[in-house]
Amino acid sequence: MPARILDGSQIASDIRKEVAAEVSAMAAGGIRPGLAVVLVGHNPASEIYVRGKVKASAEVGIYSEQHTPSETSTTADVCALIDELNHRNEIDGILVQLPLPPQVDAKKVLMAVDPAKDVDGFHPLNVGFLSTQRPGLVPCTPAGVMEILRRSQIPVAGRHAVVVGRSDIVGKPAAMLLLNANATVTVCHSKTRDLPAVCREADILVAAIGRAGLITHDFVKPGATVIDVGMNKVTDNAEFLRLFAGDSKREETFRKRGSVLAGDVHPEVARVAGALTPVPGGVGPLTIAMLMYNTVKAARMRKGSGLAVSG
């Protein structure tokens, strides 16, 4: 039986509706959550992501503003802007779009963000809160992974979760969230020996690698839940055929645009897995939905409205 497809777009849309309802309730109390997005220089992919975040904010009723320091900005310039945003009461969330230009020290910049406004959850204080199970702001993509599992009624407690990838942005916080939800967690990376055998142990397999289609059917235990975080641009014809031969819709896109988006999980996994997130339309849409959620949560934590957003 082919895998149940976990519809991330639908789940993200549900979360956005809940956030919009909460924003309206806060408005009745005179509070409007505010998000500042900082985009340094010109990176076409980042510009698209930032546009998406600003648009999503408007749709749920969050006030947002965009700051675009020039490509030649120094670490001190960006930190000065962050400091100004830290002090403005109408700003509840500050998001610094990564990557930053090479001369800007990303670690210093992320440290400069007030942890109470750190809607990306990257500040070491929030990382510490997550690892000690204290309330704080949780990175959006891993938080989205947990929402997919929770809202799809996939049990986590007592299950073996294998996370492939150990980045600070996805792999490590995903592993921590799964551990906090009482999974038995294994974290894999590029030095892991016999990756397919470790992955086959998983009841829940999370792929956050950045390698198109690396997870093939022989990595997956029959019936396992597979969450594909990867977003990879495939431009090579042989690579395209390895992943999508016979997929006429994708072939058309590939011929037209010269590229397609692929996850870290090979499409053949749908024949083995019990449940699977698609790419696109799986984890991706959750990232922005959880950013909206975190902005409202930050506003609630800072301004103490005592409203209903949980977590």
Ligand code: NDP
């Ligand atoms: P990073 O490059 O920071 O981390 C990749 C991780 O994968 C590293 O831990 C690396 O191991 C591991 N890895 C790389 N190659 C292998 C391999 N052959 N075998 C086992 N492990 C391997 O990436 P990110 O965590 O930032 O992103 C991962 C993917 O998720 C990307 O495709 C990215 O585009 C996507 N992404 C999607 C988002 C969304 O909204 N859906 C948001 C953020 C990311 P090591 O540590 O040893 O180098």
